[in-house]
Every structure is written in structure tokens, then in C-alpha cells.
Amino acid sequence: MSEHGDTKTAVLNGMRLRCPECGEGHLFSGYLKGAPACDICGLDFTPQRADDGPAYIVVLLVSHIVGLALHLMYRPFMDTPLTLALILSVGAVGLCLTLLPPVKGMVIAVQWAKRLHGFGTGRA
Numbered sequence: 213m214s215e216h217g218d219t220k221t222a223v224l225n226g227m228r229l230r231c232p233e234c235g236e237g238h239l240f241s242g243y244l245k246g247a248p249a250c251d252i253c254g255l256d257f258t259p260q261r262a263d264d265g266p267a268y269i270v271v272l273l274v275s276h277i278v279g280l281a282l283h284l285m286y287r288p289f290m291d292t293p294l295t296l297a298l299i300l301s302v303g304a305v306g307l308c309l310t311l312l313p314p315v316k317g318m319v320i321a322v323q324w325a326k327r328l329h330g331f332g333t334g335r336a
């Protein structure tokens with residue numbers, strides 16, 4: 213089974229929240245709501261099945277970052293643990309919300325580039 217175009221270019225386009233094929237059209241119609249099709253080249257996005265994959269990847273990344281931050285910030289904030297908890301909690305939520313759209317775009321782009329879930333067959 214052959215692939216669509218260049219996977220690296222598709223992934224970079226997806227992380228920019230753009231169509232993996234043309235790199236111009238919008239991949240999402242809302243914060244995380246996928247557009248039905250590319251508004252430039254017409255690529256059908258309905259075969260995408262990102263599901264929980266992006267959330268899993270984001271939690272994996274953010275938990276490692278917050279774990280390291282906790283390690284580094286523990287001693288300076290030893291006397292004010294609630295301040296440390298507040299900083300790390302707000303940071304974790306902010307990082308998750310920031311990373312979710314580009315990671316979802318990346319997952320959809322990989323699915324398109326590897327012809328997964330009906331992207332290669334023309335049916336969902």
C-alpha cells in the first residue's frame with residue numbers, strides 16, 4: 213500500500229492545523245472540531261479517526277514535563293506547597309489546551325499520509 217505524498221510535510225501541515233494535502237485549508241472548524249473537508253482542495257476529512265490518540269499523547273508529554281518541573285521546583289516551594297500545586301496545575305492545564313489542537317492535527321495528518329481509516333479508499 214503506497215502513501216500519500218510526503219509524511220513529514222503532511223505532519224508539519226497538520227501541526228499548523230492545516231490540510232495535510234495542500235497545506236492551506238483549515239483542518240478544524242472549531243477548537244478541536246474537525247472540518248468536514250478542506251476549504252481549499254476539497255480533501256474529505258471525515259475518514260479521520262483521531263479519537264483518544266491526541267489526548268493520550270498530550271497527557272504523556274505534559275505529565276513528563278510537569279513531573280520534571282515538580283522535581284526542580286520542589287525545594288524552592290517547599291514552604292508553600294499550595295502555591296507549587298497551583299502553579300503546576302495551571303501550567304498543566306494550559307499546556308494540555310495548547311498542545312491538543314496541533315497534536316490532533318498531527319494524528320490526522322499521519323492517518324492521511326499512511327492511508328488509514330478510509331483515506332486511501334475514498335470511503336470512511
Ligand SMILES: [Zn+2]
Nearest residue numbers: 231234250253
Ligand atoms: Zn487541502
